[in-house]
Amino acid sequence: MSALVNVPESAAPGEIVDIKVLLQHPMETGFRTGPDGKLVPRNIIHSLRCLYLGEEVFAAELFPAVTANPFFAFTLVAEMTGQVEILWVDDSEEEHRETRTLTVG
Amino acid sequence: MTPTRRQAIVMSLALPLVLRVRPALATPEEMQAEIDRFTGGAAIVEAGVELKIPALVENGNSVPVSVSAESPMTDDDFVEEIAIFNEVNPLPNTVRFRFSPRSGRAEAQTRIRLNGSQHVTAIARKSDGTFHSAQVNVIVTAPACRES
Amino acid sequence: MSRAALLVFALAMPAVAQDRVTGFEQMSEDLQAMQNDPVANPGLFWLLDGETLWSEDPGTGAESCEGCHGDASDSMAAVAASYPAWDEESSRPVDLAGRINLCRTRHQDTGPFERESAELLSLSAYVTHQSKGMPITPDDDPRLARWRERGEALFSTRMGQLNLSCAQCHDTLAGGHLGSALIPEAHPTGYPQYRLEWETMGSLARRFDNCFFGVRAEPFGAGSEAYLSLELFLKSRAAGLLMESPAIRP
Numbered sequence: 001m002s003a004l005v006n007v008p009e010s011a012a013p014g015e016i017v018d019i020k021v022l023l024q025h026p027m028e029t030g031f032r033t034g035p036d037g038k039l040v041p042r043n044i045i046h047s048l049r050c051l052y053l054g055e056e057v058f059a060a061e062l063f064p065a066v067t068a069n070p071f072f073a074f075t076l077v078a079e080m081t082g083q084v085e086i087l088w089v090d091d092s093e094e095e096h097r098e099t100r101t102l103t104v105g
Numbered sequence: 106m107t108p109t110r111r112q113a114i115v116m117s118l119a120l121p122l123v124l125r126v127r128p129a130l131a132t133p134e135e136m137q138a139e140i141d142r143f144t145g146g147a148a149i150v151e152a153g154v155e156l157k158i159p160a161l162v163e164n165g166n167s168v169p170v171s172v173s174a175e176s177p178m179t180d181d182d183f184v185e186e187i188a189i190f191n192e193v194n195p196l197p198n199t200v201r202f203r204f205s206p207r208s209g210r211a212e213a214q215t216r217i218r219l220n221g222s223q224h225v226t227a228i229a230r231k232s233d234g235t236f237h238s239a240q241v242n243v244i245v246t247a248p249a250c251r252e253s
Numbered sequence: 254m255s256r257a258a259l260l261v262f263a264l265a266m267p268a269v270a271q272d273r274v275t276g277f278e279q280m281s282e283d284l285q286a287m288q289n290d291p292v293a294n295p296g297l298f299w300l301l302d303g304e305t306l307w308s309e310d311p312g313t314g315a316e317s318c319e320g321c322h323g324d325a326s327d328s329m330a331a332v333a334a335s336y337p338a339w340d341e342e343s344s345r346p347v348d349l350a351g352r353i354n355l356c357r358t359r360h361q362d363t364g365p366f367e368r369e370s371a372e373l374l375s376l377s378a379y380v381t382h383q384s385k386g387m388p389i390t391p392d393d394d395p396r397l398a399r400w401r402e403r404g405e406a407l408f409s410t411r412m413g414q415l416n417l418s419c420a421q422c423h424d425t426l427a428g429g430h431l432g433s434a435l436i437p438e439a440h441p442t443g444y445p446q447y448r449l450e451w452e453t454m455g456s457l458a459r460r461f462d463n464c465f466f467g468v469r470a471e472p473f474g475a476g477s478e479a480y481l482s483l484e485l486f487l488k489s490r491a492a493g494l495l496m497e498s499p500a501i502r503p
Contacts, residue, residue, distance in 0.1 A: 002301065006292040016209035020292040026452070029218075031195050052207065059203040065194050065218050067167045068452035069295035073214040077207050159283055163434075163503035164449040169283050246433035 005086050007100040011078035017102070019050060019058075021072045021086055029064035043091045045070060051085040052076050052102070078104045131197040136190050136226070139197040143188050143228060144236045154187070154239035156227040165219040165245040172202070173212035174229035174237060184211030186230045193223040219245050274428065275494055276437045276502050284449075288501040296378065296447040296499025299371070299454045303379025306372060313362040318376070321360065329383035331390065334496050337485050339394045346400050346481045350377050350456060368475040374445045374454045381445065382498040389442065389496060391489045400478075404486030407479060413470030419483075434503075440491035441484065443500020450503065457484060 006020040023045060030042025042064065050058040057076040076084070086098045140149075157171040176184045183206045189199040202213045211229065219225070222245050228238045277285065287293050308319040322328040333349055340347040340355065347355060353376050354365035366373035391397075409420040422431065423439035430436065444457040451459070458475035461483065465472040473479035 002298055004292050004297060022292055022295060022297070024295070024298040029195070055205075055207070056203075057205050057207045058213070060213070060215070061201040061203070063196055063198040063200060065191060065196065065199040067216040067218055069298065071214070071216050071293055071295075074202070075209045075212060077209040079207075159281065161281075163281055163284060166452055167287075167449040169287070 003086065003088075003096070003098045005084075005098045005100055007084045007102055010103040010105070013078060013080070013104055015078045016075050017078050019074055019076060019084065021048070021050075023048075023070050023088060025069060025090060027062075027064065027066055027068045027070060031064065045088050045090045047087075047089045048072060049087045050074065050076065051083075051087065053079065053082040078102060080104050131192055131194055133192045133224075136192040136197040140190055140226065140228060143190075143230070147234070147236050149228060149236040149238045151238050151240075153237040154227050154229050156189075156225065156239040156241050158225060158241050158243050160242075160244060162219065162243060162245045165221065165247070167216045168219050168243065168245070169214070170200075170217050170225075171212075171214045172227045172239075173210065174231075176211050176231065178204070178206050178209060178211060180206050181232070183208075183232050184229050185232055187211065187213070188228050188230075189217070190226045190228070191217075191219060191223055192225075194218065194220045199225070219243060221245055273440060273491070273494060274438055275440050275442050275497075277442070277497055277500065279428075279435050279437055280501075280503065284501055284503065288497070288499075294447070294499055294501060296454060296501065299375045299378045299445070299447075300382055300499055302371065303375035303377070303382075306376050307379055311357070311361040311363050315361040315363070318356070325380065325383050329380045331384050331387050333377075333381040333498075334384040334387045334389050335392045337397070337481055337488070338392045339396050345478075346397055346485060348457075348476070348481060348484055349380060350458075351476050353377060353380070369456060369459060371454075374456065377445050377456070378454060378499055381443075381496065384496040385498045387496050388493050389488055389491050391485070391492055397485055400482045401485040401489055403478075404482035404484070407483055408486055413465065413468035415468045417468045419464065439487060440494050441487050442491060442494050443497035443502070446497075446500035446502055448502050454499070 002024045004022040008017050011017045025045050026043065027045065028040055028043040030039065032040050034040045044062060044064055046062050048060040048062065049056055058074045060072060062070065081104045082102060084100045084102050087095055089095050153175045155173050158168060162168045170189065172187055172189065174184045174187060176182065184204050186201060186203050188201040190197050191199050199217050200215055204211050222243060224240055224242055226238060226240045228236055230236055277288065291297065307325055308317050310317055336349045337346045350368065350373050353373060357363050357365055409418050411418045419439065422436050427436050427438040441457050445454050447454050456475060458480050461480055462472040
């Protein structure tokens with residue numbers, strides 16, 4: 001499962017920066033029938049979190065109404081140089097992680 | 106007005122060939138019940154939240170949504186959460202965003218699925234325990250000549 | 254620009270170029286922005302997978318795609334913009350996905366990818382991306398002409414229970430509405446492409462299948478003579494329009 005994460009390379013202290021995340025996932029709703037006429041089991045990413053300097057700055061709870069290959073854009077306040085971590089969990093309950101460095105100064 | 110034969114044929118192109126058994130759809134009442142669970146029955150101020158969804162959507166499978174709430178986003182006064190509700194999808198819950206003062210802004214974008222034209226509601230819960238909302242009416246058009 | 258230069262410019266462009274509208278131009282600003290944003294376009298996932306497959310060892314002792322063709326940005330530039338092409342060995346046209354599979358069976362000692370598989374779509378998308386922004390330039394091999402003509406005939410043949418031809422919608426009624434959907438002119442500038450309807454990447458053959466289903470006709474299927482003919486005709490009808498990749502459509 002891959003992810004595209006866009007974090008600006010650098011920012012000034014106190015600057016509000018835009019973070020964009022695109023995740024590769026079918027977001028199977030659990031309401032659709034397959035070719036055999038049976039319901040396709042639900043398989044969605046249900047949780048997305050963004051940690052900056054080790055603390056949660058943004059999170060999303062996803063329901064089946066979020067589109068396949070989900071896209072998120074949000075902001076955080078640049079404080080000091082450190083890691084921006086994107087963590088997400090789907091119905092397999094395995095946690096996935098992508099990390100970027102935000103350089104502040 | 107009775108459609109002409111030509112119109113009837115053209116219209117049939119846009120519709121699925123076979124009627125399918127669909128899961129039960131959410132209703133405005135179910136949406137309201139879910140909103141009540143989110144707010145705990147507290148009063149909601151219909152201001153201070155901006156919900157942006159294009160008025161006309163080309164495909165309900167991917168509807169761009171942008172939501173924001175007015176807030177200084179300080180430790181004492183910030184938006185904790187914004188929840189988005191719909192009234193026609195199988196489930197009234199759509200997506201929820203959780204913020205912190207370090208988010209900088211109570212603002213997020215995503216893309217959602219809308220099973221038909223409907224009202225979509227965004228409700229923000231602030232750190233002082235108040236709730237604020239915005240609602241938009243979305244018209245969803247279906248693409249023609251679908252797969253099934 | 255001098256008058257002479259203008260004339261040369263005008264001669265170089267196909268006569269109908271300025272009259273045509275692509276599906277991209279018909280999309281809302283939101284969808285155009287989604288296609289153009291390098292972090293918001295889900296088609297990028299297939300492109301990235303295709304890039305990996307391009308250099309991946311097929312595991313049979315044979316060369317990878319890159320081993321023979323080198324850097325795709327050189328060797329594959331403008332290739333997708335000219336496909337379908339003539340295949341000498343089988344004496345018939347072949348589409349890009351078909352060519353990738355022929356490479357696998359003839360040169361990589363392995364089996365073909367299934368049509369519409371993630372692998373074949375990814376490699377096709379990666380090769381097509383090397384033609385991004387380039388004008389569609391149909392292959393001028395004279396042996397393709399007969400197939401192109403067949404495609405043109407098929408395009409205006411009424412088919413299915415609804416007894417409709419491609420041309421009735423995509424020439425005569427293009428720009429109008431079918432139900433609430435805008436009818437496109439059907440220029441294949443961006444296949445394989447990410448359709449919101451499919452929620453995934455799909456081929457032109459899959460889109461043809463949808464059209465045939467729409468008029469209640471039996472689809473011919475990917476790689477069929479009918480689809481190769483239709484694609485050859487559509488590409489010549491779209492000559493000069495610029496390739497998109499990865500394209501998004503509703």
